[in-house]
Amino acid sequence: MSAEYVLEMRNITKNYGENTVLNDVTLKVRPGEIHALLGENGAGKSTLMNVLFGMPVIHATGGFGGEVVLDGDKTNITSPHDAMTKGIGMVHQEFMLLPGFTVTENIKLNREVTRKNIVSRVLGRNMETLNMNAMSSAARKALDSVGMSIDEYTRVEGMPVGYMQFVEIAREIDKTGIKLLVFDEPTAVLTESEAKQLVSVMKAIAESGIAIIFITHRLDEVMEAADSITILRDGKLVTCLDKKQTSIIELAELMIGRKGEAMVSVEPREVPHDETAMSVRDLYVNMSGEEVRGVSFDVFKGEILGIGGLAGQGKLGIPNGVMSLYPSDGEVTLFGEQLTLGNASNALRMGIAMVSEDRKGVGLLLDQSIEDNIAFTAMQVKGEYLHKFGPISLKDGAAIRAQAEKMIKELDIRCFGPLQHSGTLSGGNQQKVCIARALTLNPRFLFVSEPTRGIDIGAKKLVLETLVKLNREMGMTIVMVSSELQELRSICDRIMIVSEGKLVDILSPAASDADFGLAMSGIKPDEHRGGEAQ
Amino acid sequence: MRNVNWGKLLRENAVTIMFILMTALCLIFSVEQQPLNFVLYELFGRLSRNAFIVLALIIPIVAGMGINFAITIGAMAAQIAVLWVIEWGISGLPGMLLAALMTVPLAAFFGFLIGKLLNKMKGQEMIGGLILGYFANGLYQLLFLFIFGNLIPLNAPGLVIKGSTGVANTIDLSTERGFKYALDDLWKVDFGTAMYILFGVLAVITIIMLITKKMKPVRGGVYLGVMAAAVGLYQIPVVASLFSMVKVPMVTFMVVGVLCLFNTGLLRTRLGQQFRAVGQNRTVANASGINVDKVRVIAIMISTVLAGWGQLIFVQNMGSFQTYGAHEQVGLYAGAAILVGGAGIRKATNGQAILGCILFHLLFIVAPAAGKSLFGDAAIGEYFRVFISYGVIAAALVIHAWSGVQKKKTAKEALSE
Numbered sequence: 001m002s003a004e005y006v007l008e009m010r011n012i013t014k015n016y017g018e019n020t021v022l023n024d025v026t027l028k029v030r031p032g033e034i035h036a037l038l039g040e041n042g043a044g045k046s047t048l049m050n051v052l053f054g055m056p057v058i059h060a061t062g063g064f065g066g067e068v069v070l071d072g073d074k075t076n077i078t079s080p081h082d083a084m085t086k087g088i089g090m091v092h093q094e095f096m097l098l099p100g101f102t103v104t105e106n107i108k109l110n111r112e113v114t115r116k117n118i119v120s121r122v123l124g125r126n127m128e129t130l131n132m133n134a135m136s137s138a139a140r141k142a143l144d145s146v147g148m149s150i151d152e153y154t155r156v157e158g159m160p161v162g163y164m165q166f167v168e169i170a171r172e173i174d175k176t177g178i179k180l181l182v183f184d185e186p187t188a189v190l191t192e193s194e195a196k197q198l199v200s201v202m203k204a205i206a207e208s209g210i211a212i213i214f215i216t217h218r219l220d221e222v223m224e225a226a227d228s229i230t231i232l233r234d235g236k237l238v239t240c241l242d243k244k245q246t247s248i249i250e251l252a253e254l255m256i257g258r259k260g261e262a263m264v265s266v267e268p269r270e271v272p273h274d275e276t277a278m279s280v281r282d283l284y285v286n287m288s289g290e291e292v293r294g295v296s297f298d299v300f301k302g303e304i305l306g307i308g309g310l311a312g313q314g315k316l317g318i319p320n321g322v323m324s325l326y327p328s329d330g331e332v333t334l335f336g337e338q339l340t341l342g343n344a345s346n347a348l349r350m351g352i353a354m355v356s357e358d359r360k361g362v363g364l365l366l367d368q369s370i371e372d373n374i375a376f377t378a379m380q381v382k383g384e385y386l387h388k389f390g391p392i393s394l395k396d397g398a399a400i401r402a403q404a405e406k407m408i409k410e411l412d413i414r415c416f417g418p419l420q421h422s423g424t425l426s427g428g429n430q431q432k433v434c435i436a437r438a439l440t441l442n443p444r445f446l447f448v449s450e451p452t453r454g455i456d457i458g459a460k461k462l463v464l465e466t467l468v469k470l471n472r473e474m475g476m477t478i479v480m481v482s483s484e485l486q487e488l489r490s491i492c493d494r495i496m497i498v499s500e501g502k503l504v505d506i507l508s509p510a511a512s513d514a515d516f517g518l519a520m521s522g523i524k525p526d527e528h529r530g531g532e533a534q
Numbered sequence: 535m536r537n538v539n540w541g542k543l544l545r546e547n548a549v550t551i552m553f554i555l556m557t558a559l560c561l562i563f564s565v566e567q568q569p570l571n572f573v574l575y576e577l578f579g580r581l582s583r584n585a586f587i588v589l590a591l592i593i594p595i596v597a598g599m600g601i602n603f604a605i606t607i608g609a610m611a612a613q614i615a616v617l618w619v620i621e622w623g624i625s626g627l628p629g630m631l632l633a634a635l636m637t638v639p640l641a642a643f644f645g646f647l648i649g650k651l652l653n654k655m656k657g658q659e660m661i662g663g664l665i666l667g668y669f670a671n672g673l674y675q676l677l678f679l680f681i682f683g684n685l686i687p688l689n690a691p692g693l694v695i696k697g698s699t700g701v702a703n704t705i706d707l708s709t710e711r712g713f714k715y716a717l718d719d720l721w722k723v724d725f726g727t728a729m730y731i732l733f734g735v736l737a738v739i740t741i742i743m744l745i746t747k748k749m750k751p752v753r754g755g756v757y758l759g760v761m762a763a764a765v766g767l768y769q770i771p772v773v774a775s776l777f778s779m780v781k782v783p784m785v786t787f788m789v790v791g792v793l794c795l796f797n798t799g800l801l802r803t804r805l806g807q808q809f810r811a812v813g814q815n816r817t818v819a820n821a822s823g824i825n826v827d828k829v830r831v832i833a834i835m836i837s838t839v840l841a842g843w844g845q846l847i848f849v850q851n852m853g854s855f856q857t858y859g860a861h862e863q864v865g866l867y868a869g870a871a872i873l874v875g876g877a878g879i880r881k882a883t884n885g886q887a888i889l890g891c892i893l894f895h896l897l898f899i900v901a902p903a904a905g906k907s908l909f910g911d912a913a914i915g916e917y918f919r920v921f922i923s924y925g926v927i928a929a930a931l932v933i934h935a936w937s938g939v940q941k942k943k944t945a946k947e948a949l950s951e
Contacts, residue, residue, distance in 0.1 A: 126808075
């Protein structure tokens with residue numbers, strides 16, 4: 001225990017195929033300190049933790065480079081269970097609790113206190129009887145140490161989420177020989193007062209000598225709780241800082257950083273604000289992992305509005321909610337007309353089209369030809385491209401072909417012809433087919449969700465240029481959702497940042513990195529500066 | 535806690551309530567055709583031979599695998615054992631015990647294979663088990679028609695089809711080589727005696743628990759009171775006469791009782807905790823280091839072996855069985871019975887299994903007579919009881935699906951919690 005660091009991860013490198021997701025990253029954690037791990041999505045935080053826990057996904061994809069040192073000894077962690085026996089615990093973002101079990105049973109899951117009985121002497125440990133009294137007194141002790149007064153016999157089912165979080169922590173603390181605890185976004189589900197309590201519990205745990213790795217996107221909590229901070233960006237180590245020598249602004253800046261130059265340059269212009277195209281009030285969307293909790297905003301006719309934010313904060317929920325692809329509530333008007341949520345064809349009929357982020361799942365019929373993909377929604381929703389014979393309608397092959405060829409030419413879709421199956425196209429060209437299909441609906445309003453996800457740089461540029469062209473030449477109002485801030489900044493007129501399902505701020509693309517970083521962690525840049533000035 | 539949610543109670547027990555109403559109705563219409571004391575006689579007979587196999591379903595349900603329709607295969611294992619015990623001519627209780635012993639490795643091995651397969655189709659265990667039962671039936675027929683009595687000769691009289699090869703259609707256990715009533719006839723008493731013995735034992739246990747303060751006085755008092763009332767009621771001649779035909783096979787019911795205790799005891803062990811954890815959420819169980827696949831295989835193995843024993847109890851009571859058909863409906867009827875008792879495909883207790891068994895068989899007994907008095911034809915009642923057993927399974931599954939739907943809320947409500 002004399003080592004300076006309880007955990008050292010030295011020069012960790014990890015490739016998934018051609019993709020380098022971690023490049024020479026080093027993380028050093030002292031005993032009894034709270035070490036914050038910061039970074040945007042895709043920065044490599046979760047991969048680094050997967051390496052630490054020996055997750056099967058790491059070993060199944062060729063292992064990793066570099067070494068993991070625990071208490072000064074080089075170790076090889078082979079599985080999550082192995083990590084547990086070596087004293088590394090995890091408080092999960094999604095609760096690993098069984099609703100039908102009591103608090104005690106959850107805390108002691110698979111580490112039950114048992115008594116020997118006649119059968120167990122023959123058939124082994126698994127047949128030993130549970131000793132509920134011993135289990136609940138141990139659970140009580142663990143609960144007390146996290147400041148939870150809740151009865152240890154309560155069932156987890158129906159408990160407030162905040163309590164569940166503390167039960168999880170109690171379970172980790174109850175494990176003997178725990179040296180290092182990883183908290184993965186622990187405050188995301190907590191109320192403000194619960195989050196405060198959590199931070200004080202974390203401090204108490206750290207004081208007892210257990211080191212904590214604290215993964216969060218809330219910079220203010222980092223400043224409050226952490227002793228030192230490691231920042232990752234694009235799989236590389238940016239820096240490791242002492243909390244005392246840094247500020248929220250610096251952290252925000254370091255986290256965002258400039259990622260290369262803008263791919264597409266757009267003439268700066270006045271943001272259009274004459275006519276409201278869409279007005280959204282109090283939108284709630286129940287999209288698992290991308291929940292939206294009460295967002296209101298207006299989109300002006302003729303603008304490109306960007307929606308940004310970290311993954312899982314609700315930015316994808318907004319277009320999916322307005323299109324009613326997921327259960328949603330709220331008031332949406334399009335050019336003054338009320339849009340009834342709850343039925344996807346309503347939105348399509350009113351002239352809103354969407355290019356989905358789930359290109360292969362929702363976006364394309366991969367086994368169908370390009371022309372069928374392009375005309376499909378228009379046929380289904382608007383009854384276009386059809387010959388009607390009484391109750392029977394047949395595809396109008398000629399009209400479809402003409403439209404497909406027009407789109408292939410306009411959007412420069414690289415293919416052998418309109419009959420090629422869309423599944424055989426490259427990612428960028430598939431994306432263009434999706435855009436073509438949206439345009440075939442003659443929409444008044446276009447949602448584009450993660451248009452450049454999973455396509456190469458050249459194709460990204462083309463897709464973005466297509467969007468700009470649509471906007472400038474056809475006057476299309478576009479709302480674009482993207483995880484890549486740089487992309488949003490290069491073509492949008494305004495950028496809306498959401499965090500935890502709520503709108504934080506609408507920023508100009510020219511705003512500073514620090515402002516974007518603050519907004520993504522849920523802090524309104526103006527208010528933060530105002531607060532500091534006082 | 536005092537506020538009972540009647541709507542919820544009704545919804546959760548809809549199958550049981552429906553069944554009670556239906557059985558009561560049939561009972562009313564059947565009384566003139568068959569007297570009540572005959573109904574009770576039949577009921578006890580059926581309970582003694584069927585309760586065990588229904589109880590074998592509990593562990594897989596708790597482990598989240600739904601109703602194990604593959605218990606059919608456990609029954610096949612038992613029938614293989616019975617065939618050989620008869621061939622060797624080991625009769626009576628030793629024969630029964632040897633068959634039980636032989637069933638263990640056979641059923642455990644089959645259970646292991648079933649478990650391995652069901653692990654490859656998580657979430658589809660019920661349909662998987664059902665189809666597996668049909669598939670195994672083919673192998674069973676191959677074994678009994680071609681291999682036994684053909685490649686492996688059988689010498690016992692009556693085991694082989696006369697003038698042909700393969701095992702005979704019916705295997706008779708009532709010959710001197712068989713073990714008909716091996717268990718039942720060990721100790722048979724009339725209903726009154728059985729009740730006095732049972733309540734005597736229960737009363738002693740209750741009093742001991744009261745003295746050692748392991749039970750709350752109120753609870754113990756209620757138990758003793760209920761027992762005293764039942765004994766008192768039995769003193770009324772009319773009540774006693776209802777049970778006049780009933781003969782209780784004490785050992786058989788004791789075996790059933792031991793299985794209940796086994797189920798309860800097992801769920802209180804480390805392994806039992808693992809069953810329950812895996813049943814609730816495999817991801818969470820896995821994250822806490824439980825070997826989910828292994829636990830599921832063990833659950834199915836236990837269930838298959840128990841089902842095999844259940845089938846032995848069944849055939850020793852019946853005295854003979856259809857070689858090629860006796861196992862076929864085992865899974866279906868046992869599954870229907872446990873659902874009737876109020877068990878779901880995620881939750882089941884001993885009490886639900888026993889209650890379900892009683893209700894299900896009660897309907898079986900009274901339905902033909904009710905059909906006769908209502909429609910003048912017993913076959914219609916017969917038709918109804920088959921139709922109902924499928925209907926119950928369908929209803930239970932639909933109600934299970936509905937209970938998921940009712941939790942749906944609007945997006946705003948779901949998120950503002």
